[in-house]
Amino acid sequence: MKVTLSFDNGPTETTREVLDVLAQREIRASFFVVGTQLAEPGMRRYTERAAEEGHWIGNHTLTHTVQFGDSADPGLPHREIGSAQDLIGDLAHRDKLFRPFGGGGILDRRLLSSPAIDYLQNHAYTCVLWNCIPHDWDRPDDWVETCLTDIATRPWSLVVIHDLPTGAMTHLPRFLDALESLGAEVAQDFPESCVPMRNGVVTGSLDHLTA
Ligand SMILES: [Zn+2]
Numbered sequence: 001m002k003v004t005l006s007f008d009n010g011p012t013e014t015t016r017e018v019l020d021v022l023a024q025r026e027i028r029a030s031f032f033v034v035g036t037q038l039a040e041p042g043m044r045r046y047t048e049r050a051a052e053e054g055h056w057i058g059n060h061t062l063t064h065t066v067q068f069g070d071s072a073d074p075g076l077p078h079r080e081i082g083s084a085q086d087l088i089g090d091l092a093h094r095d096k097l098f099r100p101f102g103g104g105g106i107l108d109r110r111l112l113s114s115p116a117i118d119y120l121q122n123h124a125y126t127c128v129l130w131n132c133i134p135h136d137w138d139r140p141d142d143w144v145e146t147c148l149t150d151i152a153t154r155p156w157s158l159v160v161i162h163d164l165p166t167g168a169m170t171h172l173p174r175f176l177d178a179l180e181s182l183g184a185e186v187a188q189d190f191p192e193s194c195v196p197m198r199n200g201v202v203t204g205s206l207d208h209l210t211a
Contacts, residue, residue, distance in 0.1 A: 003186050004030075007029060008163075009060065015047070030056040032099045038087050038088065056097060058097030058128060059098045063080065069210065096125045109208065109210060117197075125200060132151060136166065140166040151184070
């Protein structure tokens, strides 16, 4: 059993706590940051530290507010994807990792749009989705059990959790202990099935993610 960890919606003060836990265990993960959050005073240093410690930094939109499928604004991809990438700057992974705003982690036709896909292709992004959403944001004290049950159902899980101050990350050490007891391999790379576009080349199906 293989597990890849990703932390979304930061950076926040909680990012530091998460980085400490990962460093103690020499685990590397990815952080999909929100542009406006990265621009908050004092926050960039956490993402800088994450990059220095070998974590991968990805783009999780500028504002994390609008799903591409819900907007007819032609400027949305440039603003939500491009402006966030500019803010991330040289902290970004060289493959330009991008994860769309999932509106609760749902992979449906609102996730992307034709203009968003064109933008991602034209600018050589790598689109990183997920297959395991343990709902740490609304179940901060029992996401670990949910997640452990879910990862047992597939050979390789790409888990989305959040470096947000919900209290959920206080359970991260317990989660990592459980993974170790299960003999799970914690990998940094992503399962192919979660990466439908690599460096601008569509490698999987995007049909179910656009209207
Ligand atoms: Zn998110």
